[in-house]
Amino acid sequence: MTSPLTSRFPYPAGSDGGRRLGYGADYNPEQWPREVWEEDVRLMREAGVNIVSLAIFSWARLQPTADTWDFGWLDEVMDLLHAGGIGVDLATATASPPPWLTTAHPEILPVTATGDTLWPGARQHWRPTSPVFRTHALRLVRELATRYAGHPALVAWHVNNELGCHNVYDYSDDAALAFRAWLRRRYTTLDALNHAWGTAFWSQRYSDWDQILPPRLAASHPNPTQQLDFKRFSSDALKDHLLAEREVLRELTPDVPVTTNFMVMGGTKGMDYADWAGSGAIDFVANDHYVIPGPQDRDELSFAANLTSGIAGHRPWFLMEHSTGAVNWQSVNLPKKPGELARDSLLHVAHGADAVCFFQWRQSAAGAEKYHSAMVPHAGTDSALFRSVSELGRTLEALAPIAGAEREPARVAVLFDWDSWWTSEHDSHPTSRLDYHREALDWYSALLRLGIRADVVPAHSTDLTSYDVVIAPVLHVVPQPFGKELARYVEDGGHLVTTYFSGVVDENDHIWLGGYPGALRELLGIRIEEFGPLLDGVTVDLDNETTGSLWTDRITVTGPDVEVLASYRSGTYASRPAVTRCTTGRGSAAYVSTRLGAEGLAALLPELLGPAGVSSELPDGARGSVELTVRRDAGSRYLFLVNRGDVPVPLPGVTGELLVGPAMEGGLVLSPREVAVIRQPAP
Structure with a gap:
């Protein structure tokens, strides 16, 4: 089936002018003094970074009050990054409204099913259906797009951030009004809605649209079709916000591709990403993924990357966030074992990611995510982690030939x-x-x-x-x-x-x-x-x-x-x-x-x-221990062979040009958590 996604992927240019894979992180220079910024760019070049996501949570810095703007710091950072040969995926900064906005307009705050208000102090404290929030958000988007439309560092737009991560379900009066409008479009008549919702049960028949509410806390089980439609509506409400920001960006910067970062990972189910991608709301798919420790942790990573590829129609996609090590939001936050940073990254590449980025560049010294790992840890650059990050940069440089290759369909x-x-x-x-x-x-x-x-x-x-x-x-x-x-x-x-x-x-x-x-x-x-x-x-x-x-x-x-x-x-x-x-x-x-x-x-x-007649393409001794994924372009097939376990695995009979991995003299043997990428002629 035809995909509405464009082919405008923000590939960094290599030294020879050709494509290369993207590599980088969320970059939050506003958390650091000015003297750190130039050092950051120098270290980025050392690590092989060629793209960063910028200004994701910067609304309060960009617009300190309702009537003032401060772009000077962002101008300087954009110029520094461009001088360093680093492209910018510039966020619209609308993910977290600033204190002045929520103080002046508390009516933008989300409301739970029990009627409780979600107050400021964290992030994503806004209603997807709030007209007041929409007005202020689009004003910010317009200011950003107008200012940076011609900036040479700008390679992509990053709408909001992880849309729906904390505010997918809002039960406010704004949501009720928008839900009724959505239902009118879906069903046209109340008779059709009453039939679809089975309102003859429990005396729920509606005689006026204004009687319909979101499925707020009820005395017993809410109407099941009402619940299903509210989930559909909530996904659509977020998509509508995405489309609203996108329209401003396309009006002012028609040649700059637009995306937002999905969260295709276990348990994140409120957003129908296949629908979002299929609607043409974005130019390329981007995803965030974090490993949740357990017996199927790397299976789930592969599953999520694979599904992201499916949503992208097997076209290349952008891994916008994953972690270099421990996160901060699980009950126990484990660091990664040696080799897992590279293996996890390359498994995403195997399933079609043409950019690999982390949260974040420099580990925060303060705030809720100060214990979340980063490319530059609290220990600094004299650390095993930064050395691993730099080694991964060199590996991704060696994989430049696969940029643009699609995943080969399986049977x-x-x-x-x-x-x-x-x-x-x-x-x-x-x-x-x-x-x-x-x-x-x-x-x-x-x-x-x-x-x-x-x-x-x-x-x-x-x-x-x-x-x-x-x-x-x-x-x-x-x-x-x-x-x-x-x-x-x-x-x-x-x-x-x-x-x-x-x-x-x-x-x-x-x-x-x-x-x-x-x-x-x-x-x-x-x-x-x-x-x-x-x-x-x-x-x-x-x-x-x-x-x-x-x-x-x-x-x-x-x-x-x-x-x-x-x-x-x-x-x-x-x-x-x-x-x-x-x-x-x-x-x-x-x-x-x-x-x-x-x-x-x-x-x-x-x-x-x-x-x-489907069977494995791997030798007997590698089945279950090695994951095989294939990407291809007009002239080549690229075999990704990923050791899923903690013991060496021999792979006899593998032939081709080795792009990444151990030497193949005498046969290929993958060490624990090692990845080999082999180029073969296309049949």
Whole structure:
């Protein structure tokens, strides 16, 4: 499918005038005295930095009062960076309104579902739907764009910062007015809204638009479709703010590309980034990602980078933030092990990042993030961390040939759907323990264990026909047109795999009647009359030697061409089907009715992938230890081989031109947490 993203990526120019990968950080010179700035630029050049994000939290410095402006310091910093050959991704500085604005206009402050005001003192203390905030924010954007339109350091615009990180859901009166306007556009009539929301239940029928509110704290479970629409609206409200800033920037600086930094990482689910990118709101995708320690931490990093690539349509994207070491906001903030700084960075590059940046350049001496790592730590440049940062700069310089290369599509896709994420985790469901993101990550982790390349892609903006296998975990929301698209995909030879609680509701969160899995029932050739969620700690055994948890289904096979791949051996549904596959047309559709976890899925996947003939491209000894990702351009394929573990891994038979990694004489051996990048001729 055609992507609305432009090809205007802010590539730094190399010494030969060609492209090179971007490298840098958020830069906050306003936190430091003037004498530090020139030293910063010198050290940036030493470390290989060629781009920084500037002025992200500078509104109070740029506009000290409602009627005064101070751009002199920013002019000087922009000039210093340009003289040092460093490009600027200039932020619009609207992420945190200054004290004078919130004092004069407290009505811009967000309100929680319980009616509490979120006061100043942190960041993002503004309502996405506040007309007062919008007026002041766009005035600032216009001043910045007018002043720096022709500055040679300006290579990109950075709208706001991490939109929605702390203010995605606002329940204020401004939000209520905007929510009603959004609903009018969506439904046109109250009759249509009442039908979509099922307001015949609990006497909720609306007779006037002004009666509709956001789903504030209620006596019991709020209307589920109201909750879903409020999530859609809240994502759209932030997108609308993004578009408003973008329009000013495009008016005044039409040749400067515009982006904002997404947060595609575990648990950040309020913003439908696939929709934002698909709307044309940005020219290139940028993302922030931080590792959350746990057994699947690097799997999640790979998953998030992969999904970011999917959102970008496999075009190059910008890693706007990640960490050199420990963060400051987790319960325990661990430093990175030796080699992890480079490995984490290069894994993002493997999945399409053509710029690698950190938060931040110089570690803060004060403020809420003073214990967050940076490129220049509190210990200064005589530190292992700064030496690692400088080494990474040299590595990225060596990878200049890959700039502009797209990710090579895999044969397997894992679908990711924001509507299903939001809706499957609503209250008053069969279980409150369902975790959509975790289920999707488990499937991806299982593929990594088997050494199988897969793409993570948005469900509704992807050409499914380009994949031999499509895995759709907990595809809970299936509108009728999408159900038909999946059926065509299978009829034409595709192989679909889906799971429990899939196909159950339509786009209005209405049940598809006649038995589960609703919209997918005929395609899968099964019928489920009743769900069987499991209590905490309860598991069931399957006859393929795997163990299920969280969920079971009482499955009846209804199709003539359904094969039972595994049955329950214990539990309420013992001897009934647990995993099925229905042959339809030239393809098949499989159903997994319980949570098997990454280990159980790795045991099951070879059978599910068998009809498509999908297998690993890695040698036996490297599967599960090494992740393979491929980028390509018109003349070359670039193989990224990433050692995921803490022991050396031999990779016999790998050939090509070594761009990064250990010498290949006698065969390639990856040390713990090491990465090799190899260029091969394109077939």
